[in-house]
Every structure is written in structure tokens, then in C-alpha cells.
Amino acid sequence: ELAYLNGHYLPKNEAQISPMDRGFLFGDGIYEVIPCHNRKPIALQRHIDRLQRNLSAIGIKAGHDDSHWAGIIRTLAQESPTEHCGVYLHISRGTAAKRHHTYSDGLSPTQFAYSFQIPAPPSSANRPSMGLKLKSQEDLRWLHCDVKVTALLGNVLHYQYAVDEGFDEALLYRPSGKITEASASNVFCVKNGVIFTPALDNTLLPGITRGLVIDVLRDHSKITVLEQDLGLQDFLDADEVWLSSSTRELAPVTQIDERVIGNGEIGPMWARVIDLFQRHKYE
Ligand code: PDD
Numbered sequence: 001e002l003a004y005l006n007g008h009y010l011p012k013n014e015a016q017i018s019p020m021d022r023g024f025l026f027g028d029g030i031y032e033v034i035p036c037h038n039r040k041p042i043a044l045q046r047h048i049d050r051l052q053r054n055l056s057a058i059g060i061k062a063g064h065d066d067s068h069w070a071g072i073i074r075t076l077a078q079e080s081p082t083e084h085c086g087v088y089l090h091i092s093r094g095t096a097a098k099r100h101h102t103y104s105d106g107l108s109p110t111q112f113a114y115s116f117q118i119p120a121p122p123s124s125a126n127r128p129s130m131g132l133k134l135k136s137q138e139d140l141r142w143l144h145c146d147v148k149v150t151a152l153l154g155n156v157l158h159y160q161y162a163v164d165e166g167f168d169e170a171l172l173y174r175p176s177g178k179i180t181e182a183s184a185s186n187v188f189c190v191k192n193g194v195i196f197t198p199a200l201d202n203t204l205l206p207g208i209t210r211g212l213v214i215d216v217l218r219d220h221s222k223i224t225v226l227e228q229d230l231g232l233q234d235f236l237d238a239d240e241v242w243l244s245s246s247t248r249e250l251a252p253v254t255q256i257d258e259r260v261i262g263n264g265e266i267g268p269m270w271a272r273v274i275d276l277f278q279r280h281k282y283e
Contacts, residue, residue, distance in 0.1 A: 001013070001081070001114065001115075002076060002079045002080075002114070002115070003015045003076075003112065003113065003114040004072050004075070004076065004111070004112065004113040004114070005017070005110075005111070005112050006110060006111055006112075007111075009075070012114050015112065015114075017095070017110055017112070018095045020095045020096060020097070020099070021092055021094070021095045021110055022092055022093040022094060022095070022096060022103065022107070023090065023092025023093070023110060023150055024092075025099055026101070026151070027149065027150050027151025027152070027153070028058075028092055028093045028103070028150075028151070029058075029060075029090060029091055029092030029093060029110075029149065029150040030051070030054040030055060030057075030058060030060070030090075030091055030147065030148055030149055030150065031088065031089060031090040031091070031148060031149075031150050032047050032050065032051045032054075032087075032088075032089045032148065033086050033087070033088055033089075033246045033247065034047045034073050034077075034086065034087045034089065034246065035084075035085075035086050035118060035246040035247060035249075036073075036077035036080070036084070036085050036086070036087060036115070037083070037084050037120075037121055038083055038084070039077045039078055039080065039083060039085075040077065040282070041073050041074065041077055041087070042212075042246075042281055042282065043208050043212055043281070044070060044073060044074075045066070046208045046211065046212070047073075047208055048066045048069050048070060050148065050206070050208065051069060051089070051091075052066070054147050054148050054149070055091065057144075057147045058093075058147065058149065060091060060093055060109050061105075061109075062091055062109045062111070069089065072087075072089065072111075072113050073087045073089065073113070076113055076114065076115040077115065079115075080115040080117075081117075082117040083120075084117065084118050084119065084120050084121070085115040085116060085117055085118060086115065086116055086118045086246060086247050087113060087114075087115050088113060088114055088115070088116065089111075089112075089113040090110075090111075090112045090113065090150060091109050091110065091111050091112075092109060092110045092112075092150065093107055093109060093110075094107030094108045094109045094110055095107070095108075095110065118247045121249050121278060122248075122249055122250070122251070122274060123274055123275065123278050124271040124272075124274055124275050127266060127271075128251065128252065128266070130254070131252045131253050131254025131255065131261070131264075131265075131266055132168040132169060132243065132251055132252065132253045132254070132255075133166075133167045133168050133169075133253070133254070133255040133256075134162070134167060134168065134169050134170065134171040134182065134241070134243075134253055134255070134256045134257075135161070135162040135165050135167035135169075135170055135171065135256075135257065136170075136171045136172075136173065136232055136256060136257055137158055137161065137162070137170050137171070137172055137173075138172070138173060138174075138175065139158075139172035139173060139174050139180050139203065140154060140157075140158070141154035141155065141158075141172075142154065143202055143203065144202060145180065145181075145202065145203050145204055145205060146200070146201070146202050146203075146204065146205060146206060148205060155183040155184060156183075158170040158172060158183040159183040159184060162183070169182045169183060169184070169185065169243060170182055170183040171187065171232070171235065171256055173231070173232050174203060177231045177232065178198070178203070178229050178230070178231065179198055179230045179231060179232060179234070179235060180198060180203045180204040181198065181204040181205060181207075182243050184245060185207070185243035185244055185245040185248060185251070186198075186204065186205065186207040186209065186210040186243070186244045186245065187235070187241065187242070187243060187244075188210075188213070188241070188242040188243075188244060188250075189230065189234060189235050189238035189240065189241045189242075190238055190239050190240040190241075190242075190267065190269045190270075191234070191237070191238050191239055192239070193223070193224075193269070194223075194224045194225075194226060195217065195223060195224065195225045195226070195269070195273070196225075196226050196227075196228065196230055196234065196238075197210060197214070197225070197226075197227055197230075198227070198228075198229065198230055199227040199228050199229060200227065207244055207245060207246075208246060209244040209245055209246055209248075209249060209250070210244050212277070212281055213225075213244055213250060213273065213277060214227070216276055216277055216280045216281065217273065217276065219280070220276055220279075220280055221272075221276055223269075223272075223273070232256075235256055235261075236256055236257075236259050236261075238261060238262070239261075239262045239267060239269070240252065240253075240261065240262055240267035240269050240270055241253040241254075241256065241261050242270060249274070249277065250270065250273065250274050250277060252266040252267065252270045254266065
């Protein structure tokens with residue numbers, strides 16, 4: 001299994017970094033996950049744009065242009081043992097001599113990437129056998145969830161709690177009642193033929209899949225998609241609920257807490273949208 005570390009390709013199990021790396025000590029870094037189908041990255045430029053935005057958001061000056069990152073992602077997808085893979089790309093602030101919260105400008109950021117197998121994309125012909133079950137929870141994460149940072153303990157604990165309770169993922173809401181996202185996906189709901197998703201702000205990640213789904217629908221269908229504030233009740237009363245992420249694409253949800261969504265079956269809007277998405281996602 002091939003990995004990339006600080007300018008070199010090497011077998012993943014030979015990649016080593018210092019325990020003084022600030023990514024290890026403080027979770028001081030950012031990351032991306034880029035889905036690749038048939039060894040081709042999906043929405044590569046959108047992922048690189050977000051990566052560059054996240055680096056500046058936390059003040060890491062990696063000093064590389066887009067083609068540097070694109071080269072690593074394309075190489076790992078090409079060399080992947082599986083046709084369908086995700087490329088994980090992680091940039092931490094670097095290794096310092098002492099553990100201290102504040103950092104100086106002289107650090108050299110640590111760059112690490114590798115690929116891992118993901119399932120073939122779902123389609124109306126290749127349906128998941130069952131919808132997912134979500135456990136609603138108050139969102140206890142920090143207030144910069146719009147930045148894709150490697151400090152994921154909040155997400156980890158929310159996801160683990162959902163799974164320990166017998167569910168597949170979390171559905172998070174702020175104390176205001178506003179639904180944000182799941183612990184590793186964005187969320188959509190459908191009511192009376194209209195598709196809704198939480199509006200972007202600092203409490204959720206601007207998911208690439210979320211953005212692609214919205215753009216494909218606006219460019220290639222007459223279906224209405226609205227980005228607005230939504231509450232748990234909107235999701236419980238919806239006809240359909242979906243998760244979106246680079247590794248899941250669009251995954252249907254058929255239960256939230258003890259409540260069955262719609263008639264408990266994977267819905268017709270999901271089948272329509274997943275077909276449109278598969279046709280246009282490479283644009
Ligand atoms: N997770 N929200 C959160 C908190 C996420 O971690 C992710 C992705 C998303 C969806 O974003 P995108 O469509 O760009 O993948 C939303 C990745 C896959 C992960 O952490 O593995």
C-alpha cells in the first residue's frame with residue numbers, strides 16, 4: 001500500500017513521523033478525503049480549493065500550488081489496488097522541538113497521504129439493501145465546524161455513541177434546535193417533492209458532495225433545493241432523509257431515533273437524484 005510523506009512515495013507501513021508532530025500532540029492540522037472512482041478523482045478542484053482555504057483558515061503556509069496537491073491525489077488513485085478509493089490527505093503544522101501551545105512561523109508542515117478502498121458508488125440499480133438509522137444528539141463540538149481540522153474528538157465521540165446505541169450515525173442539533181450535520185456527513189431531507197439541507201454557517205462543514213448534489217440538481221433538473229435552517233422535527237416529519245459524504249455519496253436514511261421516516265423504504269426522490277448525480281458528478 002503506497003503512501004506519500006513529505007515529498008516521497010513509500011509503502012504505508014514504512015511512513016514515520018515524530019511524536020513531537022503538532023498533529024499528534026494537538027490535532028493541529030487539516031485534512032481532505034477525495035473520492036476516486038475508476039481511479040479518477042471526483043470534483044478534484046473543489047477539494048483542492050477547500051484544502052487551500054482550510055490551510056489559510058488555521059494559518060499553515062505550506063507554500064504549494066494546486067498542481068502539487070493534484071499530483072499526489074492523482075498518483076495515489078492511479079496506484080491504488082482498488083478501482084474505487086478515497087485519498088486521505090493530511091497536513092499538520094509540523095514538528096517542534098518543545099510542546100507548547102503557541103507556534104512559530106519556522107515550522108515545516110508535515111504532509112501525509114494514502115489511499116483506502118471505498119465501495120462502488122450506489123445507484124438506483126445498485127441500491128443499499130437498507131436505509132441507515134440515525135441517533136439524534138445535541139451537537140457538542142466547537143464553533144469552527146466549517147474548517148476540516150484533524151482534531152475530531154467531538155465527531156468521534158458523537159459517532160461512537162450512536163453506534164454503541166445500535167445506530168449507524170449521529171444527527172446533530174445545536175442548543176437552538178438547529179440541525180447541523182451528522183458526525184461525518186452532511187444531511188438532506190425531502191418533503192412534498194422539495195429537497196432541503198441546512199444552510200452553511202460556522203456550525204457545519206461545507207461538504208463537497210453536498211455542494212455537488214445541489215449544483216447537479218440546479219443545473220440538470222427542475223427539482224427545488226432549499227438551503228435553510230431546519231429542526232429535528234423537520235427531519236422526523238420528512239418523506240425522505242439522506243446523508244452525503246465523499247465516501248458514502250448519497251445514503252438513504254429510514255429511521256431517526258425510534259421514528260420510521262416516510263414509509264420506512266428507500267424513497268423515489270433518492271433514486272431520481274442518485275441517477276442524476278452519477279451522470280453529472282464528473283463535471
Ligand atoms: N467526512 N461533515 C463532516 C463532519 C464530515 O466529516 C464530512 C466528511 C462531511 C461531508 O463532506 P464531503 O462531502 O466533502 O466528504 C460533512 C470525511 C469523508 C471523513 O472524515 O472521512
